[in-house]
Amino acid sequence: MASRSSVVRAARQLTSAAVKRPSPFACQQWRRTAQMPRLFTVSAQSKEKKYTEDHEWIEASADGKTYTLGISEYAAKALGDVVYIELPQVDLEVGEGDAIGAVESVKSASDILTPVSGTVAEVNEALEQKPGDINKDPEGEAWIAKITVSGEPAGKLMSEAEYKEFTEEA
Amino acid sequence: MSSKRVVAKLQPAVNASVTRALRPEFAQRLQYSTRTIANQATTPRKLEARQLQPFVRLASSEASAEKPARTGLYELHSKYGAKFVPFGGYEMPVQYSDLSIIDSHNWTREKASLFDVGHMVQHHFSGPGAEAFLESITPSSISTLPPNQSTLSTLLHPESGGIVDDTVIARLPDRFYVVTNAGCREKDKAYLSEQLESWKQKNPDQPVEWNILDGQGLIALQGPLSADILSRVLADESVLTLKSLYFGQCTPATIKGTDVEVLVSRAGYTGEDGFEISIPSAATEAVTQFLLDNAKDELRFAGLGARDTLRLEAGMCLYGHDLDDTTTPVEAALSWIIGKDRRAKGGFHGDSVILQQLKKKSEGGGVSRRRIGLIVEGSPAREGAEIVSESGEKIGNITSGCPSPTLKKNISMGYIKDGLHKAGTEVQVVVRGKKRKAVVTKMPFVPSKYFKQPTTAKA
Numbered sequence: 001m002a003s004r005s006s007v008v009r010a011a012r013q014l015t016s017a018a019v020k021r022p023s024p025f026a027c028q029q030w031r032r033t034a035q036m037p038r039l040f041t042v043s044a045q046s047k048e049k050k051y052t053e054d055h056e057w058i059e060a061s062a063d064g065k066t067y068t069l070g071i072s073e074y075a076a077k078a079l080g081d082v083v084y085i086e087l088p089q090v091d092l093e094v095g096e097g098d099a100i101g102a103v104e105s106v107k108s109a110s111d112i113l114t115p116v117s118g119t120v121a122e123v124n125e126a127l128e129q130k131p132g133d134i135n136k137d138p139e140g141e142a143w144i145a146k147i148t149v150s151g152e153p154a155g156k157l158m159s160e161a162e163y164k165e166f167t168e169e170a
Numbered sequence: 171m172s173s174k175r176v177v178a179k180l181q182p183a184v185n186a187s188v189t190r191a192l193r194p195e196f197a198q199r200l201q202y203s204t205r206t207i208a209n210q211a212t213t214p215r216k217l218e219a220r221q222l223q224p225f226v227r228l229a230s231s232e233a234s235a236e237k238p239a240r241t242g243l244y245e246l247h248s249k250y251g252a253k254f255v256p257f258g259g260y261e262m263p264v265q266y267s268d269l270s271i272i273d274s275h276n277w278t279r280e281k282a283s284l285f286d287v288g289h290m291v292q293h294h295f296s297g298p299g300a301e302a303f304l305e306s307i308t309p310s311s312i313s314t315l316p317p318n319q320s321t322l323s324t325l326l327h328p329e330s331g332g333i334v335d336d337t338v339i340a341r342l343p344d345r346f347y348v349v350t351n352a353g354c355r356e357k358d359k360a361y362l363s364e365q366l367e368s369w370k371q372k373n374p375d376q377p378v379e380w381n382i383l384d385g386q387g388l389i390a391l392q393g394p395l396s397a398d399i400l401s402r403v404l405a406d407e408s409v410l411t412l413k414s415l416y417f418g419q420c421t422p423a424t425i426k427g428t429d430v431e432v433l434v435s436r437a438g439y440t441g442e443d444g445f446e447i448s449i450p451s452a453a454t455e456a457v458t459q460f461l462l463d464n465a466k467d468e469l470r471f472a473g474l475g476a477r478d479t480l481r482l483e484a485g486m487c488l489y490g491h492d493l494d495d496t497t498t499p500v501e502a503a504l505s506w507i508i509g510k511d512r513r514a515k516g517g518f519h520g521d522s523v524i525l526q527q528l529k530k531k532s533e534g535g536g537v538s539r540r541r542i543g544l545i546v547e548g549s550p551a552r553e554g555a556e557i558v559s560e561s562g563e564k565i566g567n568i569t570s571g572c573p574s575p576t577l578k579k580n581i582s583m584g585y586i587k588d589g590l591h592k593a594g595t596e597v598q599v600v601v602r603g604k605k606r607k608a609v610v611t612k613m614p615f616v617p618s619k620y621f622k623q624p625t626t627a628k629a
């Protein structure tokens with residue numbers, strides 16, 4: 001729908017490099033092919049915070065069974081004053097790439113896409129009352145949801161350094 | 171104190187315009203943008219801002235590969251930390267680094283903001299046939315429009331009465347000053363050329379001269395402190411004139427300490443008191459800087475982001491969203507722009523359709539949809555969202571929407587089935603697949619604070 005756009009598009013809007021970006025479809029294809037090798041890389045390093053090209057972040061719990069998901073500081077800054085956050089319902093089953101909620105700022109509505117499949121275990125209800133908190137601490141207190149996963153995240157994920165580079169070249 | 175410096179700053183600009191005017195390529199424009207600035211009126215117009223759109227429109231803005239133009243204030247915007255987006259064929263500031271959109275919005279309602287609206291298209295129509303020509307393409311009563319007075323109007327398609335563009339038309343002593351939307355520039359040009367051609371053929375004895383004021387600056391000073399701030403940069407006699415310049419009126423004015431003539435219209439697109447100021451190209455930047463320098467703690471630049479939330483709160487339409495080629499003024503809740511004499515006699519494009527729509531339902535009149543305001547619970551409802559009934563049947567659609575910084579509620583504008591348009595009607599709006607409660611609400615959402623002529627005689 002016309003008035004919806006992903007966080008990535010919102011963030012892109014601040015830059016002029018949008019044209020160069022792969023379309024979501026291209027991305028998904030890529031994810032599928034990338035899935036296989038990833039199965040073998042279950043290691044401690046996968047528990048560090050990772051970022052998506054759509055400007056979400058995920059971080060695994062110590063046991064690796066639950067991932068906390070939020071939007072990046074870059075995205076929060078790009079969106080501006082956030083006035084409403086639509087959270088997913090607890091127990092909702094979600095698939096990789098699904099829109100599980102949305103962030104509404106004065107200027108736009110942006111979907112929150114999950115890079116992991118699983119079940120929503122917990123949502124940050126405090127954001128319903130104080131959506132503006134997401135502008136203050138998007139990668140900490142203002143996390144969005146926790147998702148219990150059955151496997152490893154499959155799509156393209158970036159380390160903090162890679163993500164930083166990604167947003168700088170954008 | 172600072173006026174001396176300003177003279178120094180402005181004077182070269184003025185001189186520059188004179189030399190420029192001598193060059194052949196400027197000769198034609200000169201006549202309109204330099205010599206006559208003194209008695210032009212500017213009516214600024216309503217604007218459009220749609221900030222939201224650039225987001226959504228990425229695809230199409232990529233498609234039109236043409237390089238966006240820049241207004242004469244581009245450098246100044248950059249200096250003040252503007253973030254630019256493509257809009258109406260121009261690179262326009264959407265916001266500035268000093269204030270968020272909400273802060274900028276509130277700043278406008280509490281103090282004053284300065285908007286660059288130089289991307290809008292300013293026209294002059296003159297000649298013996300100008301008045302009748304404008305009456306043929308708009309439903310406004312141009313013949314009863316007093317000098318130095320402006321009116322909101324619409325350019326209409328022949329037959330259908332659909333809106334080609336919305337516009338503000340001002341009568342200056344010797345011509346009409348018309349401002350149209352930047353986004354409709356090419357469409358309007360084609361339309362006006364065609365209409366003038368056909369006018370010429372039918373009325374060879376009533377010539378109309380049409381000129382577009384390319385490069386002429388246009389800024390909007392909006393907010394409760396606007397009159398105070400503007401007074402600081404005007405020559406004494408112009409300051410006096412300002413005191414009795416009411417909403418909808420315009421006047422030529424002189425910038426203090428210079429001979430720069432601008433056209434000041436008490437108008438705007440925010441619902442606040444304010445002015446739109448049409449400035450000769452060469453002096454636009456200097457005059458704008460002069461304003462900013464004279465109100466350091468009160469005046470800030472504001473961009474398209476705040477402009478959109480402000481105009482929505484004020485219940486004003488944005489062409490291409492709340493109005494389009496298929497909408498008639500009656501459907502758009504703009505019947506008030508149709509002049510009394512025009513209702514009786516017609517004689518404008520689409521008059522048979524529009525006058526029929528104005529009639530009572532019992533006489534076969536009315537419309538099937540009407541523009542309304544809505545307050546929506548939960549999530550903001552933006553353009554494209556459907557309005558549905560309790561049973562889920564589609565009864566309308568949203569054309570603009572945002573969270574209102576002033577009301578702290580979600581406001582939207584849209585079209586709804588006739589009969590359901592009364593204030594207080596409860597409906598639902600579908601956002602991300604979920605129905606949200608909404609109530610039809612009178613517009614403006616935030617009461618306007620125009621500086622109106624006292625109704626008790628001005629004798």
